[in-house]
Amino acid sequence: MKIKEVEPIVLSGKEGGSATWASVAILVRVVTANGEVGYGEAVPTARPLQVVSAVKQVARSYVGREVEEVERNSWEWHRQDFYLARSFESTTAASAVDIASWDVLGKELGAPVHKLLGGPFRRKVRNYANGWYPDCVTPEDFASKAKEVVRMGYTALKFDPFGEYYDYLDERGLRQAVERVRAVREAVGDDVEILVEHHGRFNPNSAVMAARALEPFNPLFMEEPVHPENVEGMRKYRASTTVRVALGERILSLTEALDYLSQGLVDFLQIDLTNVGGVTQAVKVSHLAEAFGVEMAYHNAFGPVQNAVTLQLDAVVPNFLVQESFYDWFPQWKRDLIYDSTPVREGHSTVPDSPGIGVKVNEKLVEDLRVEPREVEFTEEPKWVVKGTWRGW
């Protein structure tokens, strides 16, 4: 069926999220000539204005094409765009249109995306909690919030213990990170997994110092320890540490994923369906990772459409580790957007069997929450951290 319309829709509710990026969502709606509607989602954090205009540009390649031809349509955009894998805006826009196309495809065939990909390997997906620690600064702050997360049934949680440090960690910064992680480990006990987020912000020497200081607390993995473009730095980190590494949320293509996999730089791959090329490319990367013995732990920090389609991938890949979830820390309007149909229970999500990405989008709420995209205001605390954590004590 031909694609008639591709529309970016920026949403924001009165209630903010646990981070600036979490207070906005960028949906993409695809409508076909016979009126079928599918939804995708793009990355809201960086340059929302440019992302919205990139969706409008991508639309010019997709409108008029057969929505079912997801691979061909993805290839056609790659042929036209010339800079695709070097442009975050272009890849997140193309990713969102691809996700919406798979949503339409599933609805047309009356099947959830996981069935289109070979059927479920699992129907329940283990989640780790993120977004649970706004305004946490002291070790006590982190410990008390971590206990709440465990009481909710989660058996794994991620947090960034590095406060306001960037590039370089001094002794104070290292000590504060150690005290925060120690407090969380003591609060949750040895059976709950701790995942250490670095947000890709340290030079290799500081990242190595952090690995050696935090390894005694047995983190499941160290996420993005060095700047993501610093492949040499990752080599140095791997040669100097014995911790497990997770990265990938900022990988924009299959070939970029191969760079990390072929050099043995990653243990758990965290690609994000909203910027790696949607379902079409994420499936390829996941299969490539399987060949390298690397497990998937998809990045999933934005909205309910991303969360839904990511669960469809979680359901099918054999090499799956654990799924990031902000779901219980979304602003309520994000859960309402999909009729709260993918709740986390005892730290697990049940994979939906409804057609397409498995959830129905509340179209009235979409219209109620629609806003004009605007530039991101820069403050001392960067937009990519959980609010109120960019400081020490």
Ligand SMILES: O=C(O)C(=O)C[C@H](O)[C@H](O)CO
């Ligand atoms: O969820 C994660 O792993 C993050 O790193 C959250 C980031 O701040 C977010 O993706 C920024 O867009």
Ligand SMILES: [Mg+2]
């Ligand atoms: Mg991250």
